[in-house]
Every structure is written in C-alpha cells, then in structure tokens.
Amino acid sequence: MSNFRNTSSRAGLGALAGLVAAVTALAVAELVAGLSRSAAGPVAVVGGALIDRTPAAVKDFAVRTFGEDDKSILQLGILAVLAGMAIGLGGLGLRHRRSAAAGVLLLGIVGAAAALSRPDSTGAGDALPSIAGAVAGALTLYFLASQAPSGAPAPEGRKSSASGWTRRGFLTAAGVSAAAATSAGVLGRFLSGRQGQGAVTSRESLVLPKPASPAQPVPAGASLKAPGISPFTTPNRDFYRVDTALTVPKVDAGTWRLRIHGKGVIRPRTYTLDQLLVRPLIERDITLTCVSNEVGGPYLGTARWLGVLLADLLREAGVRPPSEGGQADQLVARSVDGMTLGSPVEDLMDGRDAMLAVGMNGEALPFEHGFPIRMLVPGLYGYVSACKWITDIELTTFDTYDPYWVKRKWAKRAPIKTQSRIDTPKPFARPVAGTVTIAGVAWAQRRGITRVEVRVDDGPWQDADLAAQDTVDTWRQWSHPWQATPGGHTITVRATDATGQVQTERRTGTIPDGASGWHSVFVTVP
Numbered sequence: 001m002s003n004f005r006n007t008s009s010r011a012g013l014g015a016l017a018g019l020v021a022a023v024t025a026l027a028v029a030e031l032v033a034g035l036s037r038s039a040a041g042p043v044a045v046v047g048g049a050l051i052d053r054t055p056a057a058v059k060d061f062a063v064r065t066f067g068e069d070d071k072s073i074l075q076l077g078i079l080a081v082l083a084g085m086a087i088g089l090g091g092l093g094l095r096h097r098r099s100a101a102a103g104v105l106l107l108g109i110v111g112a113a114a115a116l117s118r119p120d121s122t123g124a125g126d127a128l129p130s131i132a133g134a135v136a137g138a139l140t141l142y143f144l145a146s147q148a149p150s151g152a153p154a155p156e157g158r159k160s161s162a163s164g165w166t167r168r169g170f171l172t173a174a175g176v177s178a179a180a181a182t183s184a185g186v187l188g189r190f191l192s193g194r195q196g197q198g199a200v201t202s203r204e205s206l207v208l209p210k211p212a213s214p215a216q217p218v219p220a221g222a223s224l225k226a227p228g229i230s231p232f233t234t235p236n237r238d239f240y241r242v243d244t245a246l247t248v249p250k251v252d253a254g255t256w257r258l259r260i261h262g263k264g265v266i267r268p269r270t271y272t273l274d275q276l277l278v279r280p281l282i283e284r285d286i287t288l289t290c291v292s293n294e295v296g297g298p299y300l301g302t303a304r305w306l307g308v309l310l311a312d313l314l315r316e317a318g319v320r321p322p323s324e325g326g327q328a329d330q331l332v333a334r335s336v337d338g339m340t341l342g343s344p345v346e347d348l349m350d351g352r353d354a355m356l357a358v359g360m361n362g363e364a365l366p367f368e369h370g371f372p373i374r375m376l377v378p379g380l381y382g383y384v385s386a387c388k389w390i391t392d393i394e395l396t397t398f399d400t401y402d403p404y405w406v407k408r409k410w411a412k413r414a415p416i417k418t419q420s421r422i423d424t425p426k427p428f429a430r431p432v433a434g435t436v437t438i439a440g441v442a443w444a445q446r447r448g449i450t451r452v453e454v455r456v457d458d459g460p461w462q463d464a465d466l467a468a469q470d471t472v473d474t475w476r477q478w479s480h481p482w483q484a485t486p487g488g489h490t491i492t493v494r495a496t497d498a499t500g501q502v503q504t505e506r507r508t509g510t511i512p513d514g515a516s517g518w519h520s521v522f523v524t525v526p
C-alpha cells in the first residue's frame with residue numbers, strides 16, 4: 001500500500017517536473033518570438049505545418065464541425081499533445097535525466113524545422129524561439145529531476161536524499177519556475193501584440209478615396225422584411241472568415257508592396273499602396289462564397305468592396321488573355337503568409353469586376369479579411385480567387401503550376417454553383433400553425449437568380465417571392481408564405497439561374513469543386 005503510494009506520488013513529481021518544463025519552454029519561446037517575430041512561435045509554426053499537411057477531407061471535417069473555432073481547437077490539441085509528452089518526459093527524467101532533457105531538445109528541433117519550413121519564414125532567425133524554448137525547457141527538466149525527492153516522505157520533512165530537496169522544497173522550486181515562466185510568457189504575448197502596432201496605425205490612418213465608379217445603390221426591394229433572413233449586406237464583424245492563418249497577418253500599409261510579373265508580362269512592376277490608391281477605383285457589391293460551404297452552410301456573405309480593377313493593371317503590364325493570344329492562362333496570387341491561389345486569366349479580363357480591394361463596407365479591409373489589399377473575383381469560389389494579404393501576382397499556366405489548394409485535391413478551376421439556402425425557419429424549429437414565412441437567399445454569381453421554388457413535404461414546387469436583384473454578382477433574397485399545419489414537415493428549396501439552369505438535386509460533398517444539392521429543413525408544428 002505505502003509502496004504503491006510512493007510510486008504514484010513519485011510519478012506525480014515526474015509529471016509536475018515535465019509540465020513545468022513544458023510551460024517554461026513555451027513561455028521562453030513566446031518571449032523570444034515576441035522579441036523577434038511572433039509568427040515564428042512554436043505553436044504557430046507547428047500548427048501551420050499541421051494545417052498544411054492535413055488531408056483535404058479532415059480539414060473539411062474540421063471546418064464543418066468546429067466552424068471558425070477550428071484554429072483554437074487545433075491549438076488546444078497541440079497543447080494537449082505537448083502536455084502528454086511533457087508528462088512522459090518528466091517521468092523519464094526521474095530515471096534518466098539526460099535522455100529526458102535530450103527529448104525536450106529534440107522537440108525543439110522539430111519546432112525549429114517547422115518554423116524554417118513555413119512559406120513565410122524570414123530566415124534562420126525563425127528557428128530561435130523553438131530552440132531557446134527547448135534549451136530552457138531541457139535545463140528546467142534536468143534541474144527539477146535532479147532535485148526531485150524520492151517518493152517516500154522523509155522523516156520530519158528532512159532532506160530525503162543526499163542531493164535532492166524535501167517535497168516542499170521541490171514543489172516550491174516547481175512553483176517558482178512556473179511563475180517565472182508565466183511572466184515570461186505574458187511579456188512575450190505583450191511584445192507580440194506590439195509587433196502589429198505599425199500595421200494597426202497604418203490601417204487607422206488610411207483614408208479611403210472616393211470611387212471613380214460608385215456601386216449602383218442597392219434597390220430598396222432587395223431586402224425583404226422576413227425576420228431571420230440574412231441581411232442583404234453582411235456587416236464586416238459577421239462576415240465569415242476562412243483561411244489557414246493561425247496568427248492573422250498584420251501588414252504595415254506603408255511598407256507593403258505588390259509585384260506583378262511572369263509569363264507574358266511585358267512591363268513588370270511593383271506597386272506601393274499609394275500608387276494603387278491614386279488610380280480610379282471601382283466600388284461593387286459582390287457575394288463571396290467559400291468552396292467549403294456545405295449545402296445550407298454559412299460560408300458566404302455580401303459586401304460593398306472598393307478597389308482597383310485588376311484587368312487595368314494587367315493590361316498596363318502588357319498581359320493579354322489567352323483568347324487574344326496571351327501565353328499565361330493562370331494568374332497566381334501569393335500572400336504575405338505564403339498562400340497561393342490561382343485564377344483563370346481569361347475570367348479576370350472578360351469584363352467582370354475582378355479587383356484588388358482595399359475597402360469593405362466603407363472601411364479599410366479588416367486585418368482578418370486581408371488588409372491592406374485582397375483580390376476578389378465575382379463568380380469564382382474564394383480559394384481560386386480571393387487572396388487576402390496579397391503581395392505578389394505571377395502570370396503562369398495551369399499546366400506548370402498548382403497553387404496551394406490544388407496540391408491538396410481541390411479543382412484547378414471552380415466557378416460558383418447555383419445554390420439556395422433556407423435561413424428561416426431554422427432546422428428543428430417549432431413554428432406555430434398558421435402563416436409561417438419561409439425565407440432565405442439564393443446565388444449564382446455572374447449569372448443571377450431568376451427563380452426560387454419551395455416545396456413542403458412531397459407537395460408541388462411553389463414559386464417563392466423574389467426580392468429585387470441587385471446585380472448578377474450578388475445573392476438574391478426570397479420568401480414564401482406557408483400555411484403551416486400541425487405535424488412534422490420537410491421544407492426544400494431550389495433556385496434557377498438566368499441561364500435557365502435549375503439547381504441540381506444531385507448531392508455532392510464540397511471536394512473537389514463545391515457542394516451541390518438541395519437544402520432541406522425539418523420543422524415540427526406543434
């Protein structure tokens with residue numbers, strides 16, 4: 001009995017030593033990252049490396065299950081795995097101090113390798129946070145393990161071994177280490193926060209120019225009064241966010257540059273933000289849609305964007321679309337965090353409002369949505385068009401280069417599918433019998449929506465009332481008054497676009513080029 005207690009309490013000491021060493025390692029790494037470059041911190045780089053290596057199906061599952069919390073869940077997961085390894089190494093440390101310390105250093109090397117392999121790595125310095133953290137963690141573990149008392153409480157709380165401490169002494173040392181580490185970590189976080197200060201100031205002081213070509217006013221009839229329907233314009237704070245960035249890039253507008261180069265570019269050029277902003281700007285309402293949006297999903301939104309017409313810049317650079325004999329059929333946009341997205345050059349130059357946007361709903365782009373400049377192409381899913389934090393545009397071909405998502409099984413070309421969604425009633429709602437307003441949105445960017453039909457159970461398709469169409473690049477609201485009778489009912493919607501194409505019933509997943517199928521909602525009328 002007392003033997004068992006000794007073993008288990010000794011295991012507890014080992015676990016504690018391991019965890020304190022891990023906290024120390026992370027905190028020192030955060031501090032060094034805060035002093036150098038916050039995006040090089042170990043959790044950020046390991047998380048980034050994991051995101052890049054996650055199979056498309058798993059990533060799709062994560063987005064679906066955790067939504068926009070997927071990144072926090074990933075970070076918690078990394079910390080949980082680290083805690084497990086720390087406990088293991090701590091236990092090992094009581095028997096083999098050197099091996100355990102070496103294990104911590106090995107983890108540091110893994111972190112350093114992840115940091116150096118990030119596409120936005122700025123050089124060897126990015127290995128520093130992981131290395132410094134690992135050295136601090138290894139020393140802490142070695143030291144604590146060497147001082148750990150044996151499990152049996154010494155008589156009268158005296159020294160329990162020749163070199164070790166009393167239990168209380170050990171716990172005090174562990175507590176002091178943990179407290180010191182926490183302060184270092186907090187300081188590191190504070191310094192990391194300050195790294196973006198120049199960017200924050202540059203965003204706050206940015207004055208958006210007036211558009212040379214303003215958006216047409218949204219028709220009054222574009223917004224229906226159905227409670228629960230998505231508002232026609234999505235406020236910035238509610239706009240969905242999908243990207244691979246664990247830390248949102250904070251780009252300083254003053255030092256930001258955009259380079260245009262590549263195949264068929266006769267006049268390569270690098271622009272500053274001011275050089276873009278003195279050009280005539282266009283302002284447009286555009287509905288952006290994510291390819292990971294499931295049938296009925298939340299990953300789309302409409303905003304009023306302000307920006308430079310991309311085709312103008314391409315023409316000035318001497319680029320011609322393939323239909324005019326141009327050599328490049330793919331434009332690859334690259335962001336400051338190394339993301340690459342590829343769009344068909346033909347689409348960008350066919351007269352649509354493909355733009356480099358600087359403004360979103362009357363303000364500078366929020367950092368989450370790509371400050372200072374992002375790309376937007378009406379009619380294409382975000383992953384083949386909407387590069388945030390863009391810094392480089394390269395003209396190339398689809399045959400010679402696969403951008404990030406295409407390397408991960410998504411389609412090279414992905415125009416947005418004709419789709420519709422029921423916003424109200426919500427799934428499993430319990431509306432009262434009588435007139436119930438069914439309402440939602442439908443979208444087929446570049447084509448426009450001409451018809452929306454609603455069906456209850458196996459009844460006939462009935463035409464929904466359409467709100468006014470803003471432009472072919474925006475979604476369209478619809479509603480339908482339903483005489484709800486008691487019982488369970490399945491409500492289904494389908495849309496028709498201006499080419500006459502009826503939204504297909506065929507259900508597909510989001511991979512490789514966007515989900516299809518009809519959205520249904522089951523409700524119970526009590």
Ligand SMILES: Nc1nc2c(c(=O)[nH]1)N[C@H]1C(S)=C(S)[C@@H](COP(=O)(O)O)O[C@H]1N2
Pocket residue numbers: 239240241242243244245288289290291335336337339368369370381382383386387388389
């Ligand atoms: N740099 C960068 N740009 C990106 C992405 C990304 O991961 N990194 N994701 C793309 C995807 S998949 C979509 S759907 C849109 C989403 O833009 P939003 O977050 O502003 O809604 O951004 C696109 N641009």
Ligand SMILES: [Mo]
Pocket residue numbers: 242289290291292381382383
């Ligand atoms: Mo997306």
